[in-house]
Amino acid sequence: MNKIFLIIWREYFERIRKKSFLVMSILGPVLVAGGFALMIWLSNQDKTEQKVLVVDESMAFYKNIPDNDFIRFYFPDVKLQQAIKDFYKNDYTCILYIPYNIAQSGNAPVKLFYKKTPGFAVSQYLRDVMERKLYEFKLAANNINPDVIRNARQSIHVVNEKIYENGDSKESKTDAMSFIGFACGVLIFVFLTIYGAQVMRSVMEEKTNRVVEIIVSSVRPFQLMIGKIIGIALVGVTQFAIWLILSSVLTTAVSATLLKKITADANKQIEQKEIIYKQGSNTNIKELQKADSRLEAIEIINDLKGLDFTEIILCFFIYFVGGYLFYSALFAAIGSAIDSESDTQQFIMPITLPLVVAYMMSISVMQNPEGSIAFWGSMIPFTSPVVMLVRLPLGVPLWQVCTSVVLLIAGFILTTWLAGRIYRTGILMYGKKVSWKEMIKWISYKG
Amino acid sequence: MSLLSVQNVSKRYANHTALKNVSIEVPEQSIFGLLGPNGAGKTSLIRIINQITAPDEGSILLNGKKLAPQDVSRIGYLPEERGLYKKMKVGEQALYFAQLKGMSKADAMGKLKIWFEKFEMVNWWNKKVEELSKGMQQKVQFIITIIHNPSLLILDEPFSGFDPINANLIRNEILELRKQGTTIIFSTHNMGSVEELCDYIALINKSEKILDGAVKEIRKTYRSNIYDTTFKGNLMGFTNAMWSGGELLEKNSEGELHTVRIKLTANNTPNQLLQTVLPTIEIHSFKEVIPSMNDIFIAKVNSQEVFGTQSNYTE
Numbered sequence: 001m002n003k004i005f006l007i008i009w010r011e012y013f014e015r016i017r018k019k020s021f022l023v024m025s026i027l028g029p030v031l032v033a034g035g036f037a038l039m040i041w042l043s044n045q046d047k048t049e050q051k052v053l054v055v056d057e058s059m060a061f062y063k064n065i066p067d068n069d070f071i072r073f074y075f076p077d078v079k080l081q082q083a084i085k086d087f088y089k090n091d092y093t094c095i096l097y098i099p100y101n102i103a104q105s106g107n108a109p110v111k112l113f114y115k116k117t118p119g120f121a122v123s124q125y126l127r128d129v130m131e132r133k134l135y136e137f138k139l140a141a142n143n144i145n146p147d148v149i150r151n152a153r154q155s156i157h158v159v160n161e162k163i164y165e166n167g168d169s170k171e172s173k174t175d176a177m178s179f180i181g182f183a184c185g186v187l188i189f190v191f192l193t194i195y196g197a198q199v200m201r202s203v204m205e206e207k208t209n210r211v212v213e214i215i216v217s218s219v220r221p222f223q224l225m226i227g228k229i230i231g232i233a234l235v236g237v238t239q240f241a242i243w244l245i246l247s248s249v250l251t252t253a254v255s256a257t258l259l260k261k262i263t264a265d266a267n268k269q270i271e272q273k274e275i276i277y278k279q280g281s282n283t284n285i286k287e288l289q290k291a292d293s294r295l296e297a298i299e300i301i302n303d304l305k306g307l308d309f310t311e312i313i314l315c316f317f318i319y320f321v322g323g324y325l326f327y328s329a330l331f332a333a334i335g336s337a338i339d340s341e342s343d344t345q346q347f348i349m350p351i352t353l354p355l356v357v358a359y360m361m362s363i364s365v366m367q368n369p370e371g372s373i374a375f376w377g378s379m380i381p382f383t384s385p386v387v388m389l390v391r392l393p394l395g396v397p398l399w400q401v402c403t404s405v406v407l408l409i410a411g412f413i414l415t416t417w418l419a420g421r422i423y424r425t426g427i428l429m430y431g432k433k434v435s436w437k438e439m440i441k442w443i444s445y446k447g
Numbered sequence: 448m449s450l451l452s453v454q455n456v457s458k459r460y461a462n463h464t465a466l467k468n469v470s471i472e473v474p475e476q477s478i479f480g481l482l483g484p485n486g487a488g489k490t491s492l493i494r495i496i497n498q499i500t501a502p503d504e505g506s507i508l509l510n511g512k513k514l515a516p517q518d519v520s521r522i523g524y525l526p527e528e529r530g531l532y533k534k535m536k537v538g539e540q541a542l543y544f545a546q547l548k549g550m551s552k553a554d555a556m557g558k559l560k561i562w563f564e565k566f567e568m569v570n571w572w573n574k575k576v577e578e579l580s581k582g583m584q585q586k587v588q589f590i591i592t593i594i595h596n597p598s599l600l601i602l603d604e605p606f607s608g609f610d611p612i613n614a615n616l617i618r619n620e621i622l623e624l625r626k627q628g629t630t631i632i633f634s635t636h637n638m639g640s641v642e643e644l645c646d647y648i649a650l651i652n653k654s655e656k657i658l659d660g661a662v663k664e665i666r667k668t669y670r671s672n673i674y675d676t677t678f679k680g681n682l683m684g685f686t687n688a689m690w691s692g693g694e695l696l697e698k699n700s701e702g703e704l705h706t707v708r709i710k711l712t713a714n715n716t717p718n719q720l721l722q723t724v725l726p727t728i729e730i731h732s733f734k735e736v737i738p739s740m741n742d743i744f745i746a747k748v749n750s751q752e753v754f755g756t757q758s759n760y761t762e
Binding site for chain 2: 003006007010014206209210211213214215216217218219220221424428430441445
């Protein structure tokens, strides 16, 4: 037992001490947060001042397109050809051309000419505004008050509530939950592949280094394998813990500053929509809609706050460790059987395939969390670490979780046992192209 | 008394037999050579003694008791293909392996210091293994093998890969360790080192032991009444005088001085030969040719080869 601790200690510290570990642990969350911040920053950056010259042949929009905070519209009396010809003489950034038959079916397209690409926000705004105007225009043409239509529309908020057999009920916040579940599932998938491959590479390194024969004259091969697997698992757990702590610190910092700005931006966008609605719209509806959209945003944040993160983290931990033990034993067996990196591919495929299947399953599980794919996927140890995590935040009966965990434990005991038998023969086998058939034979060899 | 006794050990793999009913006795405080061509089963036997693999049949006794897992701390093993963790520091690595053999950290530390000083490698302690030359790495490996003061030391091809200076260093350490009571098994192809170092040998070929015993005894048994003699005088006279009792195998003449190798026939003794030739020539030297381990090795392995083909024909 003492020797296993020695092996664990070595595997753990040799990795923890590496610079790459430190870099990954610190840089990981920083990169994620940084990427996130960059995305927000970039999306705010493309709002360069736009001066749009409108050539409106239909005359439906003449002096009737409202400006927003960065787009200004000008309506000089000029023909399209002339406008294009003089484009570079003027300081307009875009020319908006509206054909005469815009309001008829089979209309010609509206065109936006530009010097520099104006960005998505501009065309988005243009389309919104014009569609709205046309809509109101057509309603008016048919003698319908737009308010009547608007009043007829009512946004509805659907709350999902599950009723259990014993009469308990639980409101589930499906959107946020399924997102969290999916993220956890993907994270497990990534962790299992990365750390499984590390186990494999480490086993192979010891074998090709020929250090393994010295070690197995002191400890049993199984001890070496288990020690290595546990040591690397601890590295994974450490890294995960560092990430968890760092990201929670970072997100608090980010949400204190950036998030405030994001909410402010969101509000601004809502107001922008209001500008569009302003024409001929009624105040109380406006307020209602405003309240509606705010409510939705707040709700998602509240959903996230209301989530029991300790439960999710605990389950994440259990399924990470269980799934890792299940798969890394298989990876160790592969590592022991092969001599060179180039042989890895053919043997890795069958092992990573179930993981990829689990990942694909989890997409369908998100849509149908209690279907048969979800059920069986979360029971079978090959896929349960990923699939169960997707299901968990949406509420899974306790008996299913327990069965799944028991099956996973039984699964990793079986794979570890099998892997141990392949491993002890494999690590001493050199210069031989191995096949699956051969490896299965090794299982029956006497230690 | 035997320190190690291997009794009727067999080991089979899926498509070949690595060891067939092999038994050897390794006397205490001796140097025991395990000989055999490549693929004969030496490494399989060594792995079984090291408890890396288990025999299908037979048993191994250490000091009269059945080999048990905790006995690994009494055995030191230097494999033929040996390596170290490249990225790990020399000192930490040596400490790690010593602890794996069951030594306490403090004990290992103390012993390592002594050996590092002895081999003049104290300032390597904090270097990574990959920074060391091959010869330096070999010294580290040797220290790791003997650091826990094993009563049985197993060296698989210890001199392969060692440069002459290190090989000599290791040779001296082996002799020194035996003096202190260690029993040493080593496998080798180098017959010169067998004659120089080994007290006993076992020859394994095609999974079977075909010869074992004390080196001196074996060489005596295999001597075939062949003598080298140098003399001054008439070569014809010499051959005529001895014609009835011996056979001339080789001759080499330099002027009046002749060196010949002769094989005595039947029960003729060297004394009888000398009596007959002495009147005609002047003897400068007369020496029995004892077959080298190399000769015995080749003869034994080849004879089995011939036997093997014959038996194939009869099938």
